[in-house]
Amino acid sequence: MYDPISPVPEGLSSSEWVCAIKMIANVAPVRAIPGRSLDGSRCRHCNETETLPHVLGYSAHGALMRNSRHNVIRKMIADTARQKKNKVEEEMTCIAQGGSIRRFGILIIDERTQKAWMIDPTIRLETCKDCNGPGRLGHNDYVS
Secondary structure, eight states: OOOSSSOOOTTOOHHHHHHHHHHHTTOSSOTTSTTSOSSOSBOSSSSSBOOHHHHHHTOGGGHHHHHHHHHHHHHHHHHHHHHTTOEEEEEEEEEBTTSOEEEEEEEEEETTTTEEEEEOOOOOOOOOTTTTSTTOOOTTSBOO
16 A cells, blocks of 8 residues: 555565664664673673664674765765766775875866865764864865
């Protein structure tokens, strides 16, 4: 039966749809939800509290999933810029002012206006003290 208020998006299975609703309602099966685990609220793979943002955005166990999510978003942004007739380079390697080698996601050059944008999409849900710490570079930290 079709529900015009909340139709199931094309491409999601029923179980994926249910999982998405659980994540939105903050009742996904993670240990920090009260009554969810008899072993405590600590992550199964590290010693942090196992919340949904931790599992999706910080835990080393989900690193491949996060990198894949980053690459999909990066490609979407780059493809959109290419459609607008801009010159686009992905995964550019640069040298920071301190001499360390860094990479950022996308360089977009609009040759008509002689403007360029350096974009590094961060796909993260984690809310921890180290998320935006001193290792995070801003757009002015690159020399070339």
